Amino acid sequence: MEIKKCLLNDVGEILSLYEAARNLQIQRKMVVWPFFQDAFIINEIKEGRLWKIVSNDLIACNWAVTFEDKEIWGEKDKNDAIYIHRICTNPTLRGNRYIDEIVKWAKQYAIQMGKRFVRLDTLGNNTKLITHYTSSGFDFLGIVKLTDTANLPSHYQKEPSCCLFEIDLRNEGG
Template sequence: MKVKNCLTSDIEDIMALYNAARDLQMQRKMVVWPFFEYSYLKKEIDESRQWKIVIDHIIACNWTITFEDKEIWGEKDKNDAIYIHRICTNPKLRGNRYIDEIVDWAKEYAKNLGKRFVRLDTLGNNTKLIQHYTSAGFSFLGMVKLTETNNLPAHYQNERNCCRFELDLQIRN
């Protein structure tokens, strides 16, 4: 198992993972991710913000990061965190707790950048994801109502209730 930056050649596989995630989200009646354009994903890859866990040459899991997230984190966004978005697991490999690998990687990555926090969010009152993220060491900071969503992806436009999670790297996790 290895964490690597995604490559442009991974985009078709990433899109297939997103399609599978959308199917699962619809089946579970969750907030559904929009279709992400090839150019959108390529930009994230070109900026070294798309990551993957590879097992036997297969993308087991992927996610993207940002270094600011003011629309979701407001005044808490002080250039002191990395923000994880769109964690997506290969449907054939679900249940393997890749979140633990992502957390280990994110802690090291954030520390190397001099950041204090690793943060992520999820939309709606998804109790299973709240439990999943807290079991991986994140503190659940509660739900906030998003007000400024114009610059966020489409799924943030319809669902404004946002659960926020944080790992404080200055506290032993």
């Protein structure tokens, strides 16, 4: 298993993983991600913000990273965090707790980038994801109502309840 930046030739596989994630979200009656355009994914790859775990030549899991997230984090966004978005696991490899590898990687990456926090969010009151993220080291900060969603992907506009999670690297000895 290896963590690497996504490459342009990964776009098709990434879009397939997003489709599988949407299907699971529909099946579990969760907030459903929108369809992401190729250009959106290509841009994230070119900016070096789309990452993957590769296992046996397959993308086992992928996620995006941003360095600001004011619409979601508001006053807490002070250029001191990395933000993880769209964690997506290959459906044939679910249950392998890739979140633990992502957290290990994200802590190192945040320190390397001179950041204090690793943050992520999820929409709705998804108790399974709350448990999943807290079991991997995130503190659950609660649910906030988003008000400034115009520049966010469409699923944020449909569901204003947003769960916030954070790892404070100062409390990690990092």
